[in-house]
Amino acid sequence: MLCKGTFLNREVGTIIRSLGCCPSEAELHDMIQEVEEEEPTGFIRWEKFQPMMTRVLLEKRYQPANEEQLVRAFEVSDILLLEDLCIVGHRVLDRDKKSHITPDELKKYMLEEGEHFTQEEMDEMLTAAVDPDKGVVLYRDFVTLMLPDGETN
Numbered sequence: 001m002l003c004k005g006t007f008l009n010r011e012v013g014t015i016i017r018s019l020g021c022c023p024s025e026a027e028l029h030d031m032i033q034e035v036e037e038e039e040p041t042g043f044i045r046w047e048k049f050q051p052m053m054t055r056v057l058l059e060k061r062y063q064p065a066n067e068e069q070l071v072r073a074f075e076v077s078d079i080l081l082l083e084d085l086c087i088v089g090h091r092v093l094d095r096d097k098k099s100h101i102t103p104d105e106l107k108k109y110m111l112e113e114g115e116h117f118t119q120e121e122m123d124e125m126l127t128a129a130v131d132p133d134k135g136v137v138l139y140r141d142f143v144t145l146m147l148p149d150g151e152t153n
Helices: 009-018 025-035 046-058 067-075 103-112 119-129 139-146
Strands: 006-008 043-045 080-082 085-087
Touching: 006 009, 006 046, 009 025, 009 043, 009 046, 025 043, 025 046, 043 046, 067 139, 103 119, 119 139
Parallel strands: none
Antiparallel strands: 006 043, 080 085
8 A cells, every 4th residue: 555655566657658768678677676665575765766766867867869969779780888888799770870770670670679569669669660551660769759859969
C-alpha cells in the first residue's frame, strides 16, 4: 500500500525520464539501489529520492544524445565513442548509405545490442519508426521523433 511521500520503485525510470534524463537500465538500477531501503519494500521514499535526483539534475548526468549523435549511430564507419554511447563500426546499420534501414535490421540490432526491450516496446517503436508508405525506417525522421521537443539541429 502506498503511503504519503512514497512511490513504487518501478516508477523511478518513468519519473527520471520525464525529467529529461536518459540513464541506461544498469544506471537506473544503481539509482534505485541508492535510494531503496536496506530491506527493499518495493517503494521509494521521496525524502531519499529527492536529494539524489537533485544531484543528478544539477550535475547534468544522463543527458540524451543529440540529433547528430543519433544519426551517426546509424551511419558510423569506425569505432565511435559519444559520451556514454559506444557504437562499434562493424555494426553499422546503413552500410550502403541508403538513408534507411529495414524494420528487421532495426529490430535485430535493438534485440541484440544495448538495452533490453520487450516485444511490446519493440512493436511500439517499429510502429513509430517505419514509414507507412515505404515500409522502411527513414532513420533521420526516426531520430527526430526520438528527440525531446524543440531539440533538432
